[in-house]
Amino acid sequence: MTDQSKIRNFSIIAHIDHGKSTLSDRLIELCGAVEQREMESQLLDNMDLERERGITIKARAVKLSYKALDGETYELNLIDTPGHVDFNYEVSRSLAACEGAVLVVDAAQGIEAQTLANTYLAMEHDLEIRPVVNKIDLPAADPARVKQEIEDVIGLEAQDAPEISAKMGINIQAVLEDVVHHVPAPDGDPKAPLKALIFDSQYDAYRGVIVFFRVMEGTVKTGMPIRMMASGAQYEVIECGHLLPLGMEPCKELIAGEVGYLTASIKNVKDTRVGDTITGVERPAGEALPGYRPAQAMVYCGIYTEDGSKFPDLRDALEKLQLNDASLSFEPESSAALGFGFRCGFLGMLHMEIIQERLEREFDLDLITTLPSVIYQITKTDGTVVMVDNPHNYPDVGAIATAEEPYAKVSIIAPPDYVGNIMPLCQDRRGEFKDMQYLDTNLVEIHYSMPLGEIIYDFFDTLKARTKGYASLDYELSEYRPSELVKVDLLLNGDQVDALSFIAHREKAYPRARRLCEKLKDNIPRQLFEVPIQAAIGGKVIARETIKAMRKDVLAKCYGGDITRKKKLLEKQKEGKKKMRSLGSVQIPTEAFMAVLKLDEEN
Numbered sequence: 001m002t003d004q005s006k007i008r009n010f011s012i013i014a015h016i017d018h019g020k021s022t023l024s025d026r027l028i029e030l031c032g033a034v035e036q037r038e039m040e041s042q043l044l045d046n047m048d049l050e051r052e053r054g055i056t057i058k059a060r061a062v063k064l065s066y067k068a069l070d071g072e073t074y075e076l077n078l079i080d081t082p083g084h085v086d087f088n089y090e091v092s093r094s095l096a097a098c099e100g101a102v103l104v105v106d107a108a109q110g111i112e113a114q115t116l117a118n119t120y121l122a123m124e125h126d127l128e129i130r131p132v133v134n135k136i137d138l139p140a141a142d143p144a145r146v147k148q149e150i151e152d153v154i155g156l157e158a159q160d161a162p163e164i165s166a167k168m169g170i171n172i173q174a175v176l177e178d179v180v181h182h183v184p185a186p187d188g189d190p191k192a193p194l195k196a197l198i199f200d201s202q203y204d205a206y207r208g209v210i211v212f213f214r215v216m217e218g219t220v221k222t223g224m225p226i227r228m229m230a231s232g233a234q235y236e237v238i239e240c241g242h243l244l245p246l247g248m249e250p251c252k253e254l255i256a257g258e259v260g261y262l263t264a265s266i267k268n269v270k271d272t273r274v275g276d277t278i279t280g281v282e283r284p285a286g287e288a289l290p291g292y293r294p295a296q297a298m299v300y301c302g303i304y305t306e307d308g309s310k311f312p313d314l315r316d317a318l319e320k321l322q323l324n325d326a327s328l329s330f331e332p333e334s335s336a337a338l339g340f341g342f343r344c345g346f347l348g349m350l351h352m353e354i355i356q357e358r359l360e361r362e363f364d365l366d367l368i369t370t371l372p373s374v375i376y377q378i379t380k381t382d383g384t385v386v387m388v389d390n391p392h393n394y395p396d397v398g399a400i401a402t403a404e405e406p407y408a409k410v411s412i413i414a415p416p417d418y419v420g421n422i423m424p425l426c427q428d429r430r431g432e433f434k435d436m437q438y439l440d441t442n443l444v445e446i447h448y449s450m451p452l453g454e455i456i457y458d459f460f461d462t463l464k465a466r467t468k469g470y471a472s473l474d475y476e477l478s479e480y481r482p483s484e485l486v487k488v489d490l491l492l493n494g495d496q497v498d499a500l501s502f503i504a505h506r507e508k509a510y511p512r513a514r515r516l517c518e519k520l521k522d523n524i525p526r527q528l529f530e531v532p533i534q535a536a537i538g539g540k541v542i543a544r545e546t547i548k549a550m551r552k553d554v555l556a557k558c559y560g561g562d563i564t565r566k567k568k569l570l571e572k573q574k575e576g577k578k579k580m581r582s583l584g585s586v587q588i589p590t591e592a593f594m595a596v597l598k599l600d601e602e603n
């Protein structure tokens with residue numbers, strides 16, 4: 001049986017680009033797990049998209065076998081964490097599976113925003129944090145200064161922190177020695193009823209869902225009947241084992257403290273939610289592990305294919321993605337402007353972009369997406385309550401008794417110097433200040449209550465820009481509150497374009513409507529006739545732009561007196577006009593349409 005005292009479970013945390021992935025690779029390499037030539041450049045980020053965007057989307061784990069200088073062999077489980085606010089919950093579950101964290105700090109840059117934010121997260125989970133100073137090969141490296149900074153700013157003992165170059169492979173072993181000797185071994189009774197924490201899962205076409213977990217108490221065995229405590233789903237373990245860098249290694253059992261995977265003919269990741277507790281059916285645990293939270297879609301948008309006949313392909317693609325992503329939701333909808341498509345729900349804007357990109361890239365679809373929206377709660381005058389995630393379904397003003405929008409509890413952590421930049425931003429986003437407290441002399445935590453609709457529009461990016469990247473953000477849906485909501489319709493040539501309607505707070509509706517009109521004007525090519533662009537609330541126009549008619553003399557090319565040709569051309573032009581009008585809308589080139597929708601996300 002595995003010796004618990006020889007197990008070390010840890011994550012690597014760092015500010016972006018400080019060398020987290022490079023160090024992971026080096027650790028894997030040093031443990032002899034993978035020959036260099038076999039190794040993909042970055043094993044832990046194993047999706048193309050992740051590699052290209054330089055972010056880690058889903059948590060992963062890998063087991064390394066390390067023969068330490070003390071002659072003992074240790075089982076090291078390196079658990080990777082995603083790095084964006086949309087996936088904060090997954091990060092928290094991954095950290096909950098660890099006892100320690102290696103904090104990588106760039107020897108030239110020193111402490112940066114996410115260094116602090118991630119350290120704080122690790123502290124919340126009571127992890128043993130081990131600083132490592134990376135990139136000592138750089139000419140600008142100043143490890144002594146950076147160590148002092150770690151001590152002064154974070155308050156972590158850092159004088160003995162390993163000084164390394166992950167890129168050049170210098171002093172990597174010191175990191176492993178440090179982990180082995182300072183990160184505590186896991187505890188937990190292997191004989192207790194099973195409690196295993198799910199921190200990730202993945203769909204595999206042949207084996208069904210592969211669940212990644214950390215055993216907190218008890219033992220997982222092949223053949224054992226198990227139950228997911230939150231979802232209630234029951235299965236029998238077909239295979240369990242360890243996650244090695246190049247694949248899975250089955251074994252008979254995994255004891256408390258170990259990290260591994262199991263398969264059980266599970267058809268859908270929905271049954272194996274991140275954060276859920278796996279227990280045994282025969283001897284179930286009394287209560288689940290703390291911290292489970294079902295994934296909740298925060299942002300919705302309509303997704304359509306450019307080519308309407310590709311609708312079935314879009315459905316197939318979404319179904320496939322959903323097998324692997326329990327937080328993606330979708331249902332069919334239709335639009336007069338765009339045809340048949342799906343209303344999709346996401347954890348946040350990044351999640352939305354990732355899904356859109358995967359649909360386009362992995363499934364070769366050309367998409368049109370509508371403006372993102374949150375879910376509004378409308379009580380009608382007849383007493384019925386409707387949840388509206390699509391402006392198209394927004395009831396008539398006359399039928400609405402109260403309109404409510406979702407609010408979120410927002411927590412921002414930043415150095416005190418930036419408070420002066422953060423507060424006006426939150427106020428501008430209709431935030432309601434709650435409180436502010438000093439975590440230590442260098443960090444404050446500010447709480448706001450803010451409409452979710454204001455957060456999803458680039459709040460995170462603006463916050464980062466205003467704090468030189470130093471602020472970190474976390475938010476959680478709290479409640480619905482009455483709000484002065486309006487539905488704004490966009491009219492082209494007098495006809496409503498349903499895909500461009502949006503719901504907003506009255507105050508924000510005007511500027512947004514104006515911007516949208518301007519963008520439409522800039523993006524729609526001139527037509528043969530003048531096209532008014534209007535934004536209206538109810539019947540009242542609140543913004544207007546005009547696309548001037550193309551001044552093309554259609555007769556210019558007709559030399560001489562060929563009257564039939566002239567007639568034909570004039571006829572064609574008229575037809576053109578008619579076609580546009582009789583279609584009930586202006587023909588907008590798809591690219592222009594997308595440009596308008598895309599640009600608006602930035603506002």
Ligand SMILES: Nc1nc2c(ncn2[C@@H]2O[C@H](COP(=O)(O)OP(=O)(O)OP(=O)(O)O)[C@@H](O)[C@H]2O)c(=O)[nH]1
Pocket residue numbers: 014015016017018019020021022023054055056083134135136137138164165166167168
């Ligand atoms: N000079 C030097 N460059 C390094 C070292 N370690 C990493 N780098 C470089 O720094 C850049 C970022 O490294 P990554 O390992 O991708 O950083 P990361 O923290 O994983 O970044 P994200 O995955 O985007 O969060 C890459 O270009 C690496 O080659 C080092 O020790 N010395």
